[in-house]
Each structure stands twice: as structure tokens, then as C-alpha cells.
Amino acid sequence: MMILQTLISGILLGGIYALISMGLNMILGVVRIINFAHGEFLMIAMYLSYIFYAWGGMDPYVSAIFIVIILFVLGLITQKGLIEPILDKPASTKIFATLGLSIVLQNLALMIFDANYLSVTTPYQSSVVNLLGIAISVPRLVSFGVVIAIVILLYLFLQKTMVGRAIRAVSMQRQAAYLVGVNVKRIYLLAFGIGTALVGLAGSMLMPIYSVYPTLGASFVLIAFVVVVLGGMGNMFGAFYGGLMIGVIESLAGVIFSPGLKEVIYFIIFILVLLIKPTGIFSKGKGSEAVGL
Amino acid sequence: MLKIEQINLSYGEIQVLWDMSLQIPEGQIVALLGANSAGKSSTINAISGIEKISSGRITFQGKDISKMAPHEIVELGVIQVPEGRKLFNFMTIEENLLLGAYSKHARKDIKKNIRRVYDMFPILEERKDQLAGDMSGGQQQMCAIGRGLMSNPKLLIIDELSLGLAPILVQELLRTLTTIKDEGITIMLVEQNVKQSLAISNYAYVLENGRVAIQGDAAQLTEDPHLKKAYLGM
Numbered sequence: 001m002m003i004l005q006t007l008i009s010g011i012l013l014g015g016i017y018a019l020i021s022m023g024l025n026m027i028l029g030v031v032r033i034i035n036f037a038h039g040e041f042l043m044i045a046m047y048l049s050y051i052f053y054a055w056g057g058m059d060p061y062v063s064a065i066f067i068v069i070i071l072f073v074l075g076l077i078t079q080k081g082l083i084e085p086i087l088d089k090p091a092s093t094k095i096f097a098t099l100g101l102s103i104v105l106q107n108l109a110l111m112i113f114d115a116n117y118l119s120v121t122t123p124y125q126s127s128v129v130n131l132l133g134i135a136i137s138v139p140r141l142v143s144f145g146v147v148i149a150i151v152i153l154l155y156l157f158l159q160k161t162m163v164g165r166a167i168r169a170v171s172m173q174r175q176a177a178y179l180v181g182v183n184v185k186r187i188y189l190l191a192f193g194i195g196t197a198l199v200g201l202a203g204s205m206l207m208p209i210y211s212v213y214p215t216l217g218a219s220f221v222l223i224a225f226v227v228v229v230l231g232g233m234g235n236m237f238g239a240f241y242g243g244l245m246i247g248v249i250e251s252l253a254g255v256i257f258s259p260g261l262k263e264v265i266y267f268i269i270f271i272l273v274l275l276i277k278p279t280g281i282f283s284k285g286k287g288s289e290a291v292g293l
Numbered sequence: 294m295l296k297i298e299q300i301n302l303s304y305g306e307i308q309v310l311w312d313m314s315l316q317i318p319e320g321q322i323v324a325l326l327g328a329n330s331a332g333k334s335s336t337i338n339a340i341s342g343i344e345k346i347s348s349g350r351i352t353f354q355g356k357d358i359s360k361m362a363p364h365e366i367v368e369l370g371v372i373q374v375p376e377g378r379k380l381f382n383f384m385t386i387e388e389n390l391l392l393g394a395y396s397k398h399a400r401k402d403i404k405k406n407i408r409r410v411y412d413m414f415p416i417l418e419e420r421k422d423q424l425a426g427d428m429s430g431g432q433q434q435m436c437a438i439g440r441g442l443m444s445n446p447k448l449l450i451i452d453e454l455s456l457g458l459a460p461i462l463v464q465e466l467l468r469t470l471t472t473i474k475d476e477g478i479t480i481m482l483v484e485q486n487v488k489q490s491l492a493i494s495n496y497a498y499v500l501e502n503g504r505v506a507i508q509g510d511a512a513q514l515t516e517d518p519h520l521k522k523a524y525l526g527m
Contacts, residue, residue, distance in 0.1 A: 162395060169381050169392055176379035178343060181367030181396035181444060 005134050006251045012140040014247020015147035016202055016209075020220055021227035021239040022154070023198030029171040029234025030191035033083055036098040038224060039217025040105035041196050045071055045203025046212035047113060053120040053207075060120055061142065064204035071200025072193045079192035084185065102217070109214035117211035125208055143205035150201065151240055158236070167191055171234055226270045232280030241282050294319040294479055295340065295371070295448055300349030300359075302335050302503075309335045310503045312349070317448065322470065322480040324490040324511065327500035333483045334376060336500070337450050341373045342366045353448070368396050370447030376456060376483075378437040382426030386417050386436050389425050393443030402445055410439035413469060431462040438466070442473070449473065450481040455489065467493050491515050 024038045045067050052063035082101060086093050127138040158164035169177040170187045177184055210216070223246060231242030246266055253265040273281060295317040302310040310332050317323045327333050338344040340351055342363040351359045358366050380389050390410060394403045411418035414435040420428065425436055434454065441449050451470070455463040463486070471493055474480055484490040491497055494511040499520060507520060514520055 162391070162400075165384070165388060165392055166395060168384065172381045172383055173379050175343065176375060176381065178363040179341060179367070179373045179375055179379070180392050180440065181364045181399075182392075183362070183364045 001133060002255065003252075006255045007248060008134055008136060009140070010248035010251030011244055012136070012144045012247070013251060014244035015140075015144040016206060016243075017220075017223055017227055017246050018240045018243025019143075019147050019150065019202040019205065020199055021224040021231065021243050022151075022236055023195040023202070024221070024224045025228050025231065025234060025236055025239040026167075026191050026198070027195035028228060029236065030167055031079070031083060031087075031188045033087075033094050034098065035195070036095065036221070037078075037102035037105060037217075038195075038199060039219075039221030040102045040109075041071060041074065041199045041217070042203045042206070042220055043109060043212060043214065043217040044074070044105065045200040046207050046210075046216065047109060047118070048200075049204050049207040050118045050120060050212055059122060060204050060207040064201060067200045067204050068197045071203075072197035074200075075193040075196030076189055078196070079189050083192065084188070087188075106214050106217070113214065115214060117213045119211040120207055122208050137209075139205075139208040143209070146201065146205055147240075150198070151237070154236065163187075163190070223266075226266055228280075229270060230273055230281055232282045235280060235282055238280055238282030242280070245281075294354060295481075296350075296352045297336070297340070298350045298352075300336075300339060300346045300351060302332075302339055302344055302346050308503065310339070310346075313500075313503065313505060314349075315498050315505060315508070317479060317481055318496075319479050320474070320477065321495040322474050322482055322493055324494040324497040325481060325483045325500065326485070326487050326490060326497055327506075328485065331500040332503035333500055334452060335503070337373055337452055337481070337483055340366075340371060340450065364396070367444060368398060370398070370445060371450070372441045372444050372446035372448070373450040374437045374441040374452060374454075376452040378430075378433045380425040380433055380436055380440070382424065384425060385422050386425055386428065387421040389436055389440050390417070390421075390443050393440035394445075396444050399444045403443070406443045406445065410442055413442075413472070414439055430457050431459070431466075434458060434462075434466060438469070438473075442478075446478055448479045448481060450483065452483045453485065454482065455484060455486045463489060487520065488515075 020042060024035060027033060027035050048067050048070060049060045049063055052058040052066065053060060082097055086097055124138045128135045129138060129141065158168055166177065166182045166187055167190065169182060170184055174184060227239055227242040227246050230245060231238030249266045249269060250262045253262040257265065297313060297315045299312045299314055300310055301308065301312060313336060325333050325336060335344060339346050342358065342361050346359055350357060353369055353371055356369065358369065381392065390407055391403065394400055394406060416432055417435055417439055420432065425433060428436065454466055467489060470480055470482065482490050482494060491511045491514055497508065497511045497514050498505050499507040507514065507517060
């Protein structure tokens with residue numbers, strides 16, 4: 001029973017990792033840029049969630065609607081103002097640009113909010129539902145439900161709409177996308193916006209579970225990179241499965257070995273995947289080559 | 294229909310097109326021939342807006358397209374079927390065709406155009422749910438041409454149609470191009486395969502080192518002694 005409990009906790013935790021990683025992977029797959037500031041967008045979303053709660057008394061699940069929109073716009077501004085001018089520059093320029101952005105955002109947060117841990121209090125925060133003797137945390141269950149809904153919506157958007165197909169087309173074969181009339185720059189803008197909106201949603205879902213502090217993004221983005229490599233660079237739905245895998249590995253490692261060893265375990269798996277199947281477990285493409293690295 | 298006037302194109306320090314000029318009249322098949330690195334692909338990438346020229350002018354139906362973005366040029370009806378097909382390999386044949394109709398002016402005719410493509414290449418309809426990357430080279434070329442036709446082209450530029458295909462299949466595809474021309478679509482055929490291209494073309498340009506070396510009616514060019522020696526091995 002304990003293993004089953006751990007498995008379910010891991011899957012629910014993995015859902016959040018998946019949401020963060022899917023955003024990162026969309027940006028990586030379409031715009032072909034590793035956004036080192038992705039974790040800081042998560043941090044911003046959580047601070048916004050805190051502000052909506054502290055100043056407006058708004059529940060994080062309600063303010064999620066506004067936060068997704070704000071983060072989408074923030075993504076558009078970042079793409080237009082920072083990424084677009086350096087798209088044709090060497091990979092190192094892009095890395096330093098997003099790394100620089102991440103440091104700026106962290107320090108801005110430190111200036112505004114200090115290094116304090118901030119959290120919200122909701123009536124359902126400690127609630128659990130019992131299902132066949134397994135205790136499931138309500139906030140984690142809600143966040144997992146949201147993740148599943150987003151995965152389905154994203155799937156339908158990418159598979160069934162012309163713009164969704166264009167996003168996939170740009171990630172697969174950029175030159176051919178130009179030649180069928182896709183406005184590739186606009187698709188980059190949209191992909192960056194969606195990627196940051198997804199991490200915004202993840203931030204809102206995390207707020208009832210975690211506290212926010214200026215360097216919070218760094219630890220989550222590290223996990224997201226592991227998930228992206230496991231799932232396959234640029235493979236959106238690979239990131240979903242990868243997220244679930246890391247969540248389960250993290251939970252099981254905490255129970256079987258020691259909570260302190262969980263990161264060691266999934267980083268060992270991360271290195272093994274890089275050595276054995278560098279394109280990622282769920283990747284159909286060419287991995288880093290496919291994302292222009 | 295398309296007029297290229299004295300264009301120059303460089304990749305960094307290396308100039309690949311030198312004062313190149315050519316014309317594509319409406320309703321014809323015009324061949325752009327030459328060996329590897331002669332400047333053929335650079336010319337058509339300049340037309341499609343993928344590469345930007347450093348000087349000169351490209352006009353399509355009287356409109357200057359030299360500085361237009363690729364998607365704006367597609368919107369005017371100038372469509373390129375690229376070398377090596379460049380299909381979206383992890384999408385189905387049908388998804389590839391649907392993406393061909395991405396431009397605004399083509400979306401209203403999706404149903405009509407997909408029927409036309411399936412009638413022209415029935416194998417594509419039989420395999421419409423298969424991934425494009427899993428198809429044979431010939432079927433992929435059909436899909437690439439079909440994807441081009443989905444955008445209601447006025448000018449269809451086909452780069453290296455014969456590359457990697459069996460001669461019998463090339464013959465079949467060239468016959469299809471004649472049918473496409475008869476439907477009123479102007480074709481620019483970019484090829485290394487001189488003999489077969491001249492057989493279906495009205496006019497031809499031969500490029501050497503980024504310059505037009507020979508031009509003339511296709512029928513006359515087949516008798517050109519330089520062309521015979523350099524490209525036909527005669």
C-alpha cells in the first residue's frame with residue numbers, strides 16, 4: 001500500500017513538473033532556444049499569485065486566469081525584445097542572454113520581496129481525499145487535473161488547428177514552414193507566449209503547495225531540464241511523460257533510499273539517458289540537433 | 294510574370310550570384326539548369342525571400358518582391374517545392390497537404406485543391422494517414438508537389454525534381470508537370486538533369502558560376518554545341 005501511495009504522490013508531483021517542462025520544451029522545440037529564465041517566469045507567476053491573494057484576497061486557482069494572461073504577454077515581450085534580435089547569433093549569445101535575464105529577474109525579486117519565503121493559506125491546503133485507503137492531497141489532485149486538461153487542450157490545438165500545425169511545422173522543418181507561407185517570426189512569438197503561459201499556470205498550481213522566494217526558479221528549472229532531456233528535446237508530449245517519470249522516481253527514491261538522495265537518483269538516470277539515448281526516451285527526432293544546438 | 298533584374302547575392306564574403314537577370318513568362322515551363330553550385334538554389338531562394346539580395350530587383354506581376362518576407366511572397370502565389378522535398382516527416386501526408394494551404398488566399402479552396410491533388414496522385418489518398426517520413430522518395434516528391442499545389446500557385450518553382458528518383462518515376466512526374474502547366478500554372482524547373490528538363494520546357498537558362506551562361510528556346514538549346522558537350526556528354 002505504501003508503494004502505491006508513493007506512486008500516486010509521485011505521479012501528482014510529476015504533473016507539475018510536466019507543466020513546467022512542456023512550456024520549456026515548446027520554446028526549445030519551436031524557437032530553438034534554451035530559456036534559462038524559465039524558472040524565473042515560474043517564480044514571477046508565484047509572486048503574482050501571492051500578490052493577488054495578499055492584496056485582493058483572491059484564491060490562487062482563480063487568479064490563475066489572470067496570471068496565465070500576464071505571463072503570456074511577458075513571454076511575447078521577452079521574445080520580441082530579447083530573443084528575436086539575437087536569433088541569428090551564435091548559441092552562446094542566446095545562452096548568455098537568457099541566463100542574464102534569469103539573474104536580472106532573480107535580483108529584481110530580491111529587491112522587491114527580500115529573501116523571505118512567502119506563502120498563501122487556503123481552506124483546502126491540507127485537505128486530503130481518501131481513495132481505497134490512499135490519501136491524496138487536494139491541491140496536488142487539482143493541479144494534476146489541470147495538467148491533464150491542458151495536455152488534452154494542447155494536443156487538440158497542435159493537431160487539429162492550422163496554427164497548431166504551423167507550430168509543429170516550424171519545429172520540424174523551419175525552411176519548409178517558410179515556403180508554405182507560415183510567418184515563422186509570429187509562430188516564434190506565439191510559442192514563447194504559450195511556453196511562458198504554461199509555466200505561469202504551473203506557478204499558480206504550485207502556490208497552494210509551495211512557498212515562493214527569489215531563487216525558487218533555479219531548482220525547478222533544473223528538474224525541467226532533466227525532464228526535457230528524458231522526454232526528448234522539442235517533444236511536447238515527451239515532456240509530459242518525462243515529468244511523470246521524474247515525479248515517480250523522486251517519490252520512490254525518497255521512500256526506498258533517502259529523501260536527500262532523490263536528486264542523485266534522477267541525475268544518474270539523466271546521465272544514463274544522455275549516454276544511451278541522447279535524443280530522449282520518447283523522442284522521435286534528432287534531439288539536440290533537431291533544436292538547432 | 295516574374296522578372297529578375299541584375300541581382301547580386303552573397304553569403305558573407307562569398308558572392309554566389311553576379312548581375313543575374315532572367316524572365317519567366319506566364320503559362321510556360323522555364324528551366325533553370327546548371328551543375329552543382331552554379332547558383333540555381335540561391336536564385337530561387339532569392340525569389341522566395343529566403344535569401345536577401347544585395348542589389349538588383351525581383352518583380353512578380355509588376356510588384357517588387359525583393360524585400361518581402363517569404364510568407365508574403367507565398368501569399369502572392371509564388372510557391373517553391375524545395376530540393377530534398379523537405380516534408381514535415383512526423384506529420385501525415387494529409388497534414389502536409391493541409392499545411393500547403395496555410396496562406397490566407399488558399400484556405401477557401403482546401404477541399405477543391407486536396408481533391409485535385411488526390412486525383413493527380415492517387416497513391417497519396419491511399420496513404421494519407423501515413424507519416425510523410427515513412428513514404429518512398431517518389432511518393433514524398435508527389436507529396437511535396439501536392440503541398441505546393443495546395444497553395445493555389447501562380448508560379449510553381451520546383452527544385453531538383455529528379456534528385457534520387459528512378460528515371461521512370463522522373464518521366465512520370467515530368468508528364469505531371471506538363472498537366473499542371475496546362476491547368477494554367479507557370480512552372481520554373483530547376484534541374485541538373487538537362488536532357489529531360491529541356492524536353493518539357495519552353496525556354497531555359499543555363500547558369501555557370503552564378504551567372505547566366507546560355508539562354509534560349511529549349512528546342513534550340515538541345516542543339517547548342519557547348520551545352521551538348523558540357524551537360525549532355527555528346
